[in-house]
Amino acid sequence: MVQGAINQNTKLTKDWLQNYVDDWVKFYWKHTKEGELASYIPHLMQADKSHLGISIMGINGVTIESGDVDIPFTIQSISKVFTFIVACMERGVSYVLDRVDVEPTGAAFNSIMHLEMKQIKKPFNPFVNAGAITVTSLLNGKTSDEKLEPIFELLENILGYCPSLNMDVFKSESETSIRNRAIGYYLVETGNLESELDLTLETYFKQCSIEISLKDLAHIGTILANDGKDPKTELEIIPKQVARLAKSLMLTCGMYDASGKFAAYVGIPAKSGVSGGIVAVAPPRARHEDLPFLEGCGIGVYGPALDKQGNSIAGIRLLRHIAKQWDLSIF
Amino acid sequence: MVQGAINQNTKLTKDWLQNYVDDWVKFYWKHTKEGELASYIPHLMQADKSHLGISIMGINGVTIESGDVDIPFTIQSISKVFTFIVACMERGVSYVLDRVDVEPTGAAFNSIMHLEMKQIKKPFNPFVNAGAITVTSLLNGKTSDEKLEPIFELLENILGYCPSLNMDVFKSESETSIRNRAIGYYLVETGNLESELDLTLETYFKQCSIEISLKDLAHIGTILANDGKDPKTELEIIPKQVARLAKSLMLTCGMYDASGKFAAYVGIPAKSGVSGGIVAVAPPRARHEDLPFLEGCGIGVYGPALDKQGNSIAGIRLLRHIAKQWDLSIF
Amino acid sequence: MVQGAINQNTKLTKDWLQNYVDDWVKFYWKHTKEGELASYIPHLMQADKSHLGISIMGINGVTIESGDVDIPFTIQSISKVFTFIVACMERGVSYVLDRVDVEPTGAAFNSIMHLEMKQIKKPFNPFVNAGAITVTSLLNGKTSDEKLEPIFELLENILGYCPSLNMDVFKSESETSIRNRAIGYYLVETGNLESELDLTLETYFKQCSIEISLKDLAHIGTILANDGKDPKTELEIIPKQVARLAKSLMLTCGMYDASGKFAAYVGIPAKSGVSGGIVAVAPPRARHEDLPFLEGCGIGVYGPALDKQGNSIAGIRLLRHIAKQWDLSIF
């Protein structure tokens, strides 16, 4: 048994866990060299690909952090989770699900082909670009600021502060993300968008450019792990039904076209972004009862060196190891 | 709150639960009229499409049954779970996963197109036909009986008796399942099969023709819910790693091209077959602690009237309702 | 033998031919009821779907016209022939063919899927929208007027007058042809366009909106039939190599995804547009020697009621009949 694995007879202390996490981050750090920075948004090329950090926050409030935890980064595709949640809260779950399906695709996140091949009435799921752009168009509001307001409000409710937009990244995305514009026009033609395309894309690029920290990602994960309630205040921030739905989508579609492998090898809901961030969610399980820390937790990972599917290459290995050692799998 | 939903302050009794399940089966029975029997295997057309039954077995041994529980049926695609488990036990998980991927496809179970379109090295996952045929070819043995022996052994270890083959169904499948032969030859050409095609297909058709009962399905589900251990004897029947992997695949790929919707709306691992059977697995969760019955359970459903994706049309609705009422979702 | 068919022993007179053509137009007119006007460009809905007319111009100058010959219409996709010819004349054949392939696709003219599915370096051919937009981007000029100038010049050289733009149609196309914008952005991302997208699309929509008459179409066809030379003056208007190339592309790709059927059943190069126009080209053949009129000819057809592939439904039947009766097939 690898050291650091759960000993069912031991009440683990935070320090004990912290030591192991420190070791694991050091061990998996070498894989950062095997990945590449995202190149299609120029601004993301400024990241340092040797960075790797993790933040873990238990539902009981215990927090463990290790590695490069202080680098702010933009959330990119992780925003698709928030947009989906907010759209469900604003318009109702069934309204949203009438306009976007919840099936994994087997294709890359930016595929146009799948839209045409199946002559679909609605995009495959809210976490491929076509689906996320559709969901963004459902948000209320006549300007991108109005549309984004409830997303910022949601984040503020969770984090206790309101994150800001990184305008340099926003500009970089607006200028370069041509494929999204192609997808957008396709969706206009097929009648899938409920807002004007320019407004929708502006909102979409802005939500991708929200800048947060690793600790924030862990915090968000904790709320989802706790089915949408703040563990401290027991206030409902996200309706339970919506939180559950978001987690199921994270599991089946959250890690681009490596989602199946992540479900099989790690086994917890997660969503990645091309900036190198991942938010992962370990809901509480009966079999964790000996491990007070793990009543369930949220995990944030940051490592901008990506694998071919666009996920943090070292981050995924680190998550896989932790999930195995701590028996986090939901299965 | 719908009646029968979990009251967090009440220790439910078996009788109390039984009453609710009886009501729900009666309520959802009407949907059997909306589905169709599987037509591509002539023998399956002999089923009675008005049948609907359920069997639930808790890890603690409590059992609830309702509806048409005494109709024997062949397991069809549910066999893909056992074949995958046995192949992993015989050849090792990594050997098997080098030969079949674990990604959902977004396509129908019998698609050939996806093999060619992506010029893949290995089929998408072990639960589409191409993947299942590949996995069957990995089983040890020079005859179909030799190959099937460990599958029967596994079932006997779980069920306490050895199920039999329905030879009429086997013949019916052998004669009519032409698409599988097309897929098979494709896999021969691409070098994916490790046994001769005729032997592989004979084994494949036989494993689909194993006949069991609803109670058996629930029993199998319980073992998976308990991570491969028999809850009574605490003996390991399936290695934990393999059981977990099987459950993750059931969640992402188990319900044909409605797997994403089943994950979103029901939220538990399940595998269906075109005979109308479904085995579903609810692993124990911390939040179930008030409900002794639900330390985790296996669920078998039988309803041969199918929806367009090939899943039991009333069975899915029944499972969705129960999962919601008893808060079974793993998310 | 149907009346009007070529009697190898008779020198046909123009009057004799005219009578037959009049009969045939009357006979095939009934099929106009089976088609539909193009709906995706609103302005085209104003056409009268009962119209059907034909103009035939021999290399020897004899002209036969019948039916609705005086309705001006926009050339739509027929412009793809001119743009391709002009691009080849401006940039050289090999430069253009390095940027667009010459293969038929088996897919609809406005497919995006095919671009992604084959991960192609260049669009399939210059007569699908993706290819035509790419070719338009190759035209010299910094404004759409500059880009279009040589196209208008070419048309003036052929027709003896300069046709005009129908600005209502241009506006209607600019506002509604969303799919072309999706295709355009896709091509920007893959690096296929050599002009800015807005400029390219403006030019593309304008060239589609050039308004001409049936007689003009026949005239253009005659020049192509004569390998680019004006039969009267013997001046080269289009280089022979380019004229030949254009005709080969019209045969393999000119009639949308019915090109193969048109080649098989009619057997002459042709290009259609969604306004209901078709330009067809019958090059001179040895076996026509008894028929002075048919040293080769150009044919214009107009019939805005379209079939499912977007070709004039009555026009195609009329062309098929004439080609058979007069043995025009190039095969």
Add this chain to the structure above:
Amino acid sequence: MVQGAINQNTKLTKDWLQNYVDDWVKFYWKHTKEGELASYIPHLMQADKSHLGISIMGINGVTIESGDVDIPFTIQSISKVFTFIVACMERGVSYVLDRVDVEPTGAAFNSIMHLEMKQIKKPFNPFVNAGAITVTSLLNGKTSDEKLEPIFELLENILGYCPSLNMDVFKSESETSIRNRAIGYYLVETGNLESELDLTLETYFKQCSIEISLKDLAHIGTILANDGKDPKTELEIIPKQVARLAKSLMLTCGMYDASGKFAAYVGIPAKSGVSGGIVAVAPPRARHEDLPFLEGCGIGVYGPALDKQGNSIAGIRLLRHIAKQWDLSIF
């Protein structure tokens, strides 16, 4: 002007042409080194990839041969032309065209994907494998010998002798052409075959294994160039409608997924096989009147070194050069 090109004022003699053809064969011979032998049928690997030969036969009976003209070879996919012709003669053109379309695909000859992707009722055309297998199933006869009899009869009518089967190649194909079996089972399932699959495939592999010579190919081409009539006897061997149809299909679909390029750059109907043979057809054209030899001709080419599309790499270059020099293009 390249030497050997047609001088419109000169009556070319056979010797004069022979000299040029000898030079061209020598010049293009070097390209044999750039290709590869077909590998998927083991027996074809025994060919000598440095071979290159050509045989040209005018409708007027003049014959020119050069290079490796005495190597017998199997016709492979060239047989698809004969099978299609015979099926049309046996069952009628419309019966056959109800069961196979005549559209080019944009995909490889052995694609299964295209069948599924478009959920087609009939294969794309008779020259892709799916279409050719379908057409073979339409032939009358209860054994492969009965089915092949009219094909041999047709060849005997043209060639004056009955070619034989190369049984080694037949065996090699039967044993290895797995993909065709996959395609075959797909077609069985979709109800496209009118004979049993084993019988159909046996017939299909046999027709591919007919062995002929270069001179035979040229002879066959001449009959097609002359619209199905024997130029010497003026007897109709193939009905004119069928010969025309076959030529149109050769132009749009005859050279695998390089058919569009062959039409554009060479401009005459042709069909290739993976053994390295090509039969090309230059129908008579008015503009050839100064060149008595070229009242139209058939051309056979043999060069077993293939390009990526499966066509003779040197043979295509040689044909392109000759077509340009002698102005053979039908456009």
